[in-house]
Amino acid sequence: MDGWDSFSHVTLVLAIEARFGVRFSQKELLSFRNVGDIAACLEKKAAG
Amino acid sequence: MFTPLNLAAITAAAFLASFAPGRRPRNLGLLAASCLFYAAWDWRFLPLLFVSAGTDYLCALGMRASSDDSVRKRLLLTSLAVNLSILGFFKYFNFFAAGLADLLGTFGFHASAPALDLVLPLGISFYTFRTLSYTLDVYSGRLEATDDFLDYALFVTFFPLIAAGPIVRAADLLPQLSRAGGRRPGWAGEGLHLVFWGVFEKVFIADNLARISGPVFSGGEAAGAAALAGVYAFAFQLYFDFDGYSNIAKGVCRLLGFDTADNFRLPYLSSNAVEFWERWHISLSSWLRDYVFMPAAMAMRGFGNRSAAAAALLTFTLCGLWHGAAWTFVLWGAYHGALAAGYRLARPHLALLPKPGGAAAAPLRRALAVLVFFHALCLGWVLFRAGSVSSAFSVLRALASAGSAPAAGTFMKLAFFLAVPAAAQFWQAKRGDLMAVYRAPVPARAAFYFLCSCLLVIFGAKEAQEFIYFQF
Numbered sequence: 001m002d003g004w005d006s007f008s009h010v011t012l013v014l015a016i017e018a019r020f021g022v023r024f025s026q027k028e029l030l031s032f033r034n035v036g037d038i039a040a041c042l043e044k045k046a047a048g
Numbered sequence: 049m050f051t052p053l054n055l056a057a058i059t060a061a062a063f064l065a066s067f068a069p070g071r072r073p074r075n076l077g078l079l080a081a082s083c084l085f086y087a088a089w090d091w092r093f094l095p096l097l098f099v100s101a102g103t104d105y106l107c108a109l110g111m112r113a114s115s116d117d118s119v120r121k122r123l124l125l126t127s128l129a130v131n132l133s134i135l136g137f138f139k140y141f142n143f144f145a146a147g148l149a150d151l152l153g154t155f156g157f158h159a160s161a162p163a164l165d166l167v168l169p170l171g172i173s174f175y176t177f178r179t180l181s182y183t184l185d186v187y188s189g190r191l192e193a194t195d196d197f198l199d200y201a202l203f204v205t206f207f208p209l210i211a212a213g214p215i216v217r218a219a220d221l222l223p224q225l226s227r228a229g230g231r232r233p234g235w236a237g238e239g240l241h242l243v244f245w246g247v248f249e250k251v252f253i254a255d256n257l258a259r260i261s262g263p264v265f266s267g268g269e270a271a272g273a274a275a276l277a278g279v280y281a282f283a284f285q286l287y288f289d290f291d292g293y294s295n296i297a298k299g300v301c302r303l304l305g306f307d308t309a310d311n312f313r314l315p316y317l318s319s320n321a322v323e324f325w326e327r328w329h330i331s332l333s334s335w336l337r338d339y340v341f342m343p344a345a346m347a348m349r350g351f352g353n354r355s356a357a358a359a360a361l362l363t364f365t366l367c368g369l370w371h372g373a374a375w376t377f378v379l380w381g382a383y384h385g386a387l388a389a390g391y392r393l394a395r396p397h398l399a400l401l402p403k404p405g406g407a408a409a410a411p412l413r414r415a416l417a418v419l420v421f422f423h424a425l426c427l428g429w430v431l432f433r434a435g436s437v438s439s440a441f442s443v444l445r446a447l448a449s450a451g452s453a454p455a456a457g458t459f460m461k462l463a464f465f466l467a468v469p470a471a472a473q474f475w476q477a478k479r480g481d482l483m484a485v486y487r488a489p490v491p492a493r494a495a496f497y498f499l500c501s502c503l504l505v506i507f508g509a510k511e512a513q514e515f516i517y518f519q520f
Binding site (some may be wrong): 005006007009010011013014017024026028029030031033046 | 091117171184185187188190322326337338339341342343345346347349352353355356357361392
């Protein structure tokens with residue numbers, strides 16, 4: 001994606017944490033390869 | 049010891065071994081070649097490679113066997129502690145011992161730092177990061193631990209990557225080592241092209257530019273434009289030295305039937321620090337992004353949107369320290385951190401600035417930004433190349449002073465050595481393909497190889513110099 005970089009990634013993850021009221025662990029952060037991984041992690045947190 | 053002859057013999061033997069029927073015979077042959085390669089440099093450090101490989105192999109198996117996160121975390125910390133302790137001892141002991149003695153001295157305690165006469169094991173910074181990518185990825189669940197120590201030992205010791213990377217991740221290379229075959233038609237031709245181009249970059253470009261840059265950084269009298277030519281020469285020497293090595297490494301991997309990602313993507317066409325690090329030493333910058341920058345940024349959530357800038361400063365400073373145990377590297381890293389963080393904090397504001405000339409002038413504005421940023425890079429390369437901080441300031445003073453010596457001849461030499469790569473890179477950028485030269489029509493390619501061969505034979509540096517990144 002044009003203009004997307006690791007700074008944008010941090011901003012996105014921080015915004016998701018704030019929006020959904022969750023906090024990702026370092027292990028979860030290491031495992032994220034795409035937005036789908038973040039969505040799956042959010043669903044897991046919501047379920048349990 | 050390393051000689052062109054025994055390196056060529058080991059590569060030829062590995063090439064034959066890569067055709068062995070079945071995965072195990074092939075990997076055994078490649079592991080033997082890799083051990084011979086390392087032993088040709090210094091056999092005494094070969095066991096260190098196996099300490100790192102063995103530790104991480106066992107830690108990963110332990111992580112796979114346990115579902116208890118605290119156990120898995122302890123195993124990850126063991127892997128980090130063992131590998132970083134070895135790296136720290138060999139690379140940083142003298143630096144930190146001297147630093148501690150200086151610190152004690154400022155408080156009135158006079159201590160003499162114990163300086164050990166340590167030899168830095170070849171490629172230790174590279175293979176340490178390569179093997180750590182494995183345990184970090186197994187811990188996070190990105191990668192399955194392997195049962196086969198042969199595959200894993202080959203991954204850690206693999207000779208085309210051992211001396212100066214690229215830091216190929218376990219997730220990219222291990223699956224290729226763990227299966228038989230995988231060689232694609234056309235890889236041999238691409239591999240030979242990459243090796244040829246890498247040798248040209250090193251022997252014709254980098255080693256000749258070293259003769260221009262060397263005197264400027266070794267207390268020479270050059271000032272003004274002559275000093276500037278020397279700094280430009282080093283900027284291109286470093287790039288073509290390391291890109292040359294990376295292309296040879298990638299080419300040899302292709303010849304052996306393995307694919308590795310590009311380590312450089314025309315980095316001097318970048319217009320800012322963030323873009324530059326997406327195109328320069330990509331295997332290191334992406335490693336630091338995933339395993340240092342992201343965790344650091346999230347650990348500093350409290351800074352809000354500034355956490356990324358603070359993490360960038362920290363990451364790039366560590367990046368500098370990774371390059372060498374010297375304040376020049378630390379300052380060079382911090383400088384890049386400031387460039388990257390500053391650019392990203394300013395970017396939303398820069399987007400609001402008026403754009404002179406509108407859309408039609410966009411290529412011109414981009415070219416200007418590339419030119420300005422290249423000079424910002426050159427300032428950093430002065431720190432990177434200088435033997436000490438005071439020496440770096442001497443070069444900066446020489447740059448700022450008016451030189452009396454004519455520099456036109458030096459600039460002509462620079463233009464001569466850079467004409468072929470500039471044309472090749474223009475073609476690569478235009479086609480958006482780093483293999484564009486290889487994919488050019490046969491007559492054009494034949495003319496290219498003929499021209500490069502002539503330049504190599506006539507003007508290639510006669511005294512072979514070690515690749516710059518071998519020292520890291």
